[in-house]
Amino acid sequence: MAGAAAPLADAGATQAAAIREAVTPQPPRAPHRIITLAPNATELVYAAGAGEDIVGTVLRSDYPADALSIPRIGDGIQFSEETILTLHPTLVVGWQPSDGSRSLARRLAPLGVPLIYTDPQSLDDIPALVRMLGERLGTQAAADAAARDLARRIRALRPAAAPPQTVFIEISADPLYTLGKDPLTNDLLARCGGLNPYADSALAAPQVSVEAVLHLNPRVLIMSPYGGETLAARTAWWVRHGLPAARAGRIYAIDPDHLHRPGPRLVDAAEAICADLRDSLGRP
Structure with a gap:
């Protein structure tokens, strides 16, 4: 019997050690000083659980609400390198490389401050x-929880029908612009059973004519209402021009900040567009 007691004692000691480790306060993570150069970068940092570490951002970083109190360092196209340097960043997060971000990277390199980009090419x-x-x-727990939820919602997206429905995305009314060679948006549409007829355009946002859209005769039109345009006004406009999708009520509006910011809220846009395409199936 004495020999059997030793393993039990070892197991008890191991359990006690595990409990002590669980309740022992962990050292605080090293603080960061983050600059974000685009609204989507701000939203991604917040989703990762490090929003409180952002010390500077751009004018249109307005989500979540806490981001409104962050000091501004520029407008997303132009920004003050001197202001950024006075904030003593430890990390700069941008969206896509630009002349401004490349110049900033050269200033940051001797200081050992990395500049990284967050330019997703697919929802995943x-x-x-x-x-x-x-x-x-150092915010893995919060980031992993947010990432798991986003991944679950992305997996739940389902095509509305086969074959894919032709979808024209109106991003500007006057002049008329649409989304073209944009792999992220085109991935979103494909997951919802949509097809962008301008996906092979050489431009990310080509200008098109009303006549071209009428000739294309898309099954669905999705607009992002910039500049005070409303769904009712655009529907009436397209009805006057004879677009069948507008006459049948297959025109929908999407929040431009959800659709055009490649961050967590793009998943909100995907869910809304999938719902719109399902709704369109019930409209002749």
């Missing part, structure tokens, strides 16, 4: 970016 890249930021910033 969004939770991956949240996880990456969590690992870099």
Whole structure:
């Protein structure tokens, strides 16, 4: 019997050690000082659980609400390198490389401050970016939880019908612009059973004519209401021009901040567009 007691004692000691480790306060993570150069970068950092570490951002970073109190360093196209340097950043997060970000990177390199980009090419890249930021910033628990939820919602997206419905996305009314060679938006449409007829355009946002859209005769039109345009006004406008999708009520509005910011809220846009395409099936 004495020999049997030793394993029990070892197991008890192991359990006690595990309990002590669980309740022992963990050292606080090293603080960061983050600059974000685009609204989507701000939203991704918040999703990763490190929003409180952002010390500077751009004018249109307005989500979540806490972001409104962050000091501004520029407008997203132009920004003050001197202001950024006075904020003593430890990390700068941008969207896509630009002349301004490349110049800033050259200023930051001798200081050992990295500048990284968050430019997802598919919906799956969004939770991956949240996880990456969590690992870099020491907020893995919050980032992993957010990433799992985003990935679950992305997996739940289902095509509305086969074959795909032709979808024209109106991003500006006067002049008329649409989305073209935009892999992220085109991935979103494909997951919802939609097809962008301008996906092979050489431009990310080509200008098109009303006549071209009428000739194209898309099954669905989705607008992002910039400049005070409303769904009712645009529907009436397209009805006057004879677009069958407008006459049948197959024209929908999407929040432009959800659709055009490649961050977590793009998943909200995907869910809304999938619902719109399902609704369109009931309209002749």
